[in-house]
Amino acid sequence: MLEAGGRNTSLKTIMPGMMPFQTDRTNWRFETVPQPGLNGRRGYQPRGKGLGGSSAINAMLYIRGHSQDYDEWRDLGCPGWGWDEVLPWFRTSEHNVRGADAFHGENGPLWVSDQEHAHPGSRAFVEAASRLQIPVNPDFNGVQQEGVGLYQVTQKGGERWTAARAYLPPGQRDNLEIICDALVDRILFTDGRASGVAYRLAGEAREIRARRAVVLAAGAFQTPQLLMLSGIGPGAHLAEMGIEVRLDRPAVGSDLQDHIDYVAAFETEGSFFLGRSPIGTLKSLGAMAQWLLTRRGGMTSPFAEAGGFLRTELAGARPDVQLHFLIAIVEDHGRTKVKGHGYSCHACVLRPESRGTVRLQSPDAASAPLIDPAFLSDPRDMEVLKAGVRAMYRILDTPPLADYKGRDRYPIDLADDAALESLIRARADTVYHPVGTARMGSDEAAVVDPRLKVRGVDGLYIADASVMPRLIGGNTNAPSIMIGERAAAFLCEA
Numbered sequence: 234m235l236e237a238g239g240r241n242t243s244l245k246t247i248m249p250g251m252m253p254f255q256t257d258r259t260n261w262r263f264e265t266v267p268q269p270g271l272n273g274r275r276g277y278q279p280r281g282k283g284l285g286g287s288s289a290i291n292a293m294l295y296i297r298g299h300s301q302d303y304d305e306w307r308d309l310g311c312p313g314w315g316w317d318e319v320l321p322w323f324r325t326s327e328h329n330v331r332g333a334d335a336f337h338g339e340n341g342p343l344w345v346s347d348q349e350h351a352h353p354g355s356r357a358f359v360e361a362a363s364r365l366q367i368p369v370n371p372d373f374n375g376v377q378q379e380g381v382g383l384y385q386v387t388q389k390g391g392e393r394w395t396a397a398r399a400y401l402p403p404g405q406r407d408n409l410e411i412i413c414d415a416l417v418d419r420i421l422f423t424d425g426r427a428s429g430v431a432y433r434l435a436g437e438a439r440e441i442r443a444r445r446a447v448v449l450a451a452g453a454f455q456t457p458q459l460l461m462l463s464g465i466g467p468g469a470h471l472a473e474m475g476i477e478v479r480l481d482r483p484a485v486g487s488d489l490q491d492h493i494d495y496v497a498a499f500e501t502e503g504s505f506f507l508g509r510s511p512i513g514t515l516k517s518l519g520a521m522a523q524w525l526l527t528r529r530g531g532m533t534s535p536f537a538e539a540g541g542f543l544r545t546e547l548a549g550a551r552p553d554v555q556l557h558f559l560i561a562i563v564e565d566h567g568r569t570k571v572k573g574h575g576y577s578c579h580a581c582v583l584r585p586e587s588r589g590t591v592r593l594q595s596p597d598a599a600s601a602p603l604i605d606p607a608f609l610s611d612p613r614d615m616e617v618l619k620a621g622v623r624a625m626y627r628i629l630d631t632p633p634l635a636d637y638k639g640r641d642r643y644p645i646d647l648a649d650d651a652a653l654e655s656l657i658r659a660r661a662d663t664v665y666h667p668v669g670t671a672r673m674g675s676d677e678a679a680v681v682d683p684r685l686k687v688r689g690v691d692g693l694y695i696a697d698a699s700v701m702p703r704l705i706g707g708n709t710n711a712p713s714i715m716i717g718e719r720a721a722a723f724l725c726e727a
């Protein structure tokens with residue numbers, strides 16, 4: 234196994250509350266090309282680097298999506314991927330502290346825990362929503378997804394439980410060698426079959442051979458990048474980059490889908506919510522000490538503690554908007570440091586119609602790919618986002634949350650359609666769920682077949698979020714892990 238980053242064993246990874254403090258060592262920190270739908274702004278696209286990938290820097294929320302999302306995959310030409318067929322794999326992967334039932338597993342490697350230290354502000358969010366007759370949902374991955382509640386998190390005993398901690402043994406294993414700080418440059422082929430990869434380690438070019446197969450799991454941006462660097466992708470674009478075309482496959486790097494998201498932010502008096510102030514710093518230091526001694530307390534927080542799935546007036550049977558309530562002020566993904574205390578709430582479009590692309594900006598794997606999510610290029614996404622923001626504000630304006638008297642940092646008349654649209658264009662961005670750039674399907678154009686083998690090339694598989702034919706209605710870590718489980722099973726059978 235080759236990984237461009239490090240081992241991710243430090244406190245920065247393991248202590249959940251260190252999430253906002255990632256560096257270039259653990260985060261690729263990509264940016265998008267300027268987005269016309271966002272007033273020409275460049276979006277931010279954090280991606281995890283190092284063992285565990287984005288599960289080492291994410292918010293740890295354990296969500297699978299809606300059962301009908303997978304039935305939709307099946308109906309789009311992915312036999313074997315309907316809800317009834319993927320559910321056993323979710324259960325296999327899961328170790329839920331609540332125990333097993335029809336929806337959950339308790340013997341898998343991926344620990345899923347309840348938040349033991351949810352902030353009272355998060356509970357106030359849930360209570361406010363329930364006063365609006367929105368159902369309180371104790372399990373978004375159970376009988377129904379709709380409703381509000383506290384999220385379960387991928388943690389074990391108060392520590393972040395990355396995909397690597399779940400699946401990679403801490404010691405040596407006879408049939409696995411892990412090489413970190415190894416940037417894969419391209420796939421190697423012998424007689425048309427994937428037979429290894431070229432990579433660089435400490436500046437030195439190397440090659441490694443695969444007897445059976447090569448599996449790409451570089452994520453929704455870098456898996457298509459590696460395919461294109463290996464001559465598999467849109468032929469004209471590869472020719473432009475001076476890359477010999479091995480397989481003209483326009484779907485590589487196409488069909489990029491991501492959750493466009495608006496964050497409302499509120500300032501409060503005092504230090505009840507988290508924030509930047511002398512007292513905030515003291516509280517954080519106290520929480521760190523508590524975590525170091527007991528693995529409990531404020532540093533176990535995913536910050537996005539509460540949230541839910543709503544059906545706006547534009548929704549069909551499935552919720553069309555997800556909320557994430559945060560116990561701190563978030564500006565520009567936390568990159569802009571704001572003084573003072575407060576809370577924030579995200580609203581995102583769960584099934585965007587906009588489709589974007591990932592392309593190469595250079596034939597060098599070390600260059601960031603050109604990422605164009607084409608956010609809000611389909612006007613239907615703006616309509617859903619406006620409905621979602623309005624629904625979110627109804628909750629934020631309801632006691633007991635409203636009793637905290639947060640001062641809205643971006644107040645507008647929400648009834649004014651034009652004002653809301655322009656606020657969204659000025660402030661919306663991703664909530665970090667890009668997928669679809671190596672889409673699975675049975676049609677000629679699909680990148681991988683329903684057994685995750687790259688169509689038209691032998692010995693090459695993909696096992697990550699890029700294969701999702703449609704973005705699921707929820708956070709994408711658990712579904713990516715489910716895809717990994719299935720890839721392993723397919724490989725064993727191949």
Ligand SMILES: Cc1cc2nc3c(=O)[nH]c(=O)nc-3n(C[C@H](O)[C@H](O)[C@H](O)COP(=O)(O)OP(=O)(O)OC[C@H]3O[C@@H](n4cnc5c(N)ncnc54)[C@H](O)[C@@H]3O)c2cc1C
Pocket residue numbers: 235236237238279280281282283284285286287288290291292293294295296415416417418450451452453455456459598664665666667696697698699708709710711713
């Ligand atoms: C800030 C943030 C918050 C999120 N919050 C949540 C959440 O709370 N819940 C949730 O369900 N989802 C969340 N997600 C999304 C979720 O983490 C991802 O969907 C999931 O991890 C994707 O898995 P993946 O295997 O497709 O790719 P990744 O996890 O991104 O893994 C790709 C790996 O490939 C490596 N790599 C890339 N290129 C190369 C190369 N050329 N050579 C060698 N190695 C390479 C990378 O370093 C990385 O380790 C979040 C994501 C982010 C960024």
